[in-house]
Amino acid sequence: MDLVLTGSVAYDYLMTFPGLFKDHFLPDKLDSISLSFLVDSMVRRRGGISPNIAYTLALLGGHPRVMATVGEDFTEYRATLESVGVDTSLMKVIPDEFTASFFANTDQSNSQIASFYPGAMDRAGELSFHDLEHKPDLVVISPNAPDAMVQYPEECQELGIPYLYDPSQQIPRMTGEDLRLGVEGSFALMVNDYEIELIKKHTGMSKSEIREGRHFVVVTRGEAGASIYTDGEEIRTPIVSPEIIADPTGVGDAFRGGFLTGYSHGLDWEICGKIGALAATYCLESTGTQEHIYTPEEFVARFREHFDDGGTLDILVK
Numbered sequence: 001m002d003l004v005l006t007g008s009v010a011y012d013y014l015m016t017f018p019g020l021f022k023d024h025f026l027p028d029k030l031d032s033i034s035l036s037f038l039v040d041s042m043v044r045r046r047g048g049i050s051p052n053i054a055y056t057l058a059l060l061g062g063h064p065r066v067m068a069t070v071g072e073d074f075t076e077y078r079a080t081l082e083s084v085g086v087d088t089s090l091m092k093v094i095p096d097e098f099t100a101s102f103f104a105n106t107d108q109s110n111s112q113i114a115s116f117y118p119g120a121m122d123r124a125g126e127l128s129f130h131d132l133e134h135k136p137d138l139v140v141i142s143p144n145a146p147d148a149m150v151q152y153p154e155e156c157q158e159l160g161i162p163y164l165y166d167p168s169q170q171i172p173r174m175t176g177e178d179l180r181l182g183v184e185g186s187f188a189l190m191v192n193d194y195e196i197e198l199i200k201k202h203t204g205m206s207k208s209e210i211r212e213g214r215h216f217v218v219v220t221r222g223e224a225g226a227s228i229y230t231d232g233e234e235i236r237t238p239i240v241s242p243e244i245i246a247d248p249t250g251v252g253d254a255f256r257g258g259f260l261t262g263y264s265h266g267l268d269w270e271i272c273g274k275i276g277a278l279a280a281t282y283c284l285e286s287t288g289t290q291e292h293i294y295t296p297e298e299f300v301a302r303f304r305e306h307f308d309d310g311g312t313l314d315i316l317v318k
């Protein structure tokens with residue numbers, strides 16, 4: 001299955017401050033804040049929704065294409081994605097720009113001061129599905145520059161390309177009307193349990209209107225697993241308990257990568273949900289969104305410690 005993933009691509013610069021920010025804000029000087037925190041650690045991690053999803057798909061043997069705009073600082077990131085099997089040929093470098101960058105400084109009480117610079121991501125609208133040589137089998141539309149979040153669904157609808165709509169953290173930035181058009185034109189929808197309520201509120205659509213016309217709708221429910229709605233039915237799938245919880249960032253993306261791996265092999269819904277759950281658990285057990293690693297063999301062996309796949313996952317190991 002030819003999958004094209006769209007959505008943010010970012011570097012996360014994560015720093016830790018060995019004190020408390022609140023000790024340094026002077027209540028009588030709030031109109032002239034001038035603070036610099038000497039931090040004692042900094043890491044730069046690969047992040048952004050579309051490469052996070054692609055990373056899991058690639059670990060499980062897929063070769064998804066990521067379509068996104070990136071900056072001149074992307075060379076190393078590209079090499080890493082290529083090395084695991086992600087096709088980056090649709091990732092366009094914007095001259096004189098940085099890849100979207102998230103700078104976060106966290107103190108000892110977990111308070112955070114952060115800034116997000118969209119950089120090259122702001123130019124996502126310069127990429128168009130009309131320019132693709134091969135029409136993909138499925139496109140994933142994830143959070144991105146606001147104009148691209150409206151443009152990509154429109155283009156996919158014009159071209160008859162099915163898309164999985166994944167608006168998540170961009171929901172608050174969109175008008176109810178744009179969101180409704182995005183949902184109504186979609187082949188499938190994947191959101192968490194909070195986001196489905198936001199979509200209902202902003203679009204005025206009922207749950208059944210949202211499910212109607214979608215091939216499937218997945219609602220993830222954190223520790224409570226996920227619900228897959230298809231053919232008027234709800235299929236509930238469980239989680240896989242993590243050995244440790246190191247960092248919850250990126251679990252939703254890893255779930256998507258796992259679920260779509262099952263879907264792209266035509267596996268049944270329950271297995272798709274369970275692959276998603278285990279992929280999410282691997283992500284939960286390491287710090288960062290693309291730091292965990294496993295082979296398809298290791299994944300399938302761990303899957304079989306929890307679930308019975310009737311041998312269908314042999315397709316991942318070949």
Ligand SMILES: Nc1ncnc2c1ncn2[C@@H]1O[C@H](COP(=O)(O)OP(=O)(O)OP(=O)(O)O)[C@@H](O)[C@H]1O
Pocket residue numbers: 191192193220221222223224225226238239240241242248249250251252253255276277278280281284
């Ligand atoms: N504490 C947990 N233990 C095990 N699995 C979890 C846990 N939290 C989430 N998951 C897995 O990850 C999936 C997606 O989680 P969730 O619904 O929290 O997504 P999300 O809110 O979109 O996450 P994100 O913070 O990445 O946006 C769940 O369906 C579940 O399989």
Ligand SMILES: [Mg+2]
Pocket residue numbers: 168192252253
């Ligand atoms: Mg999410």
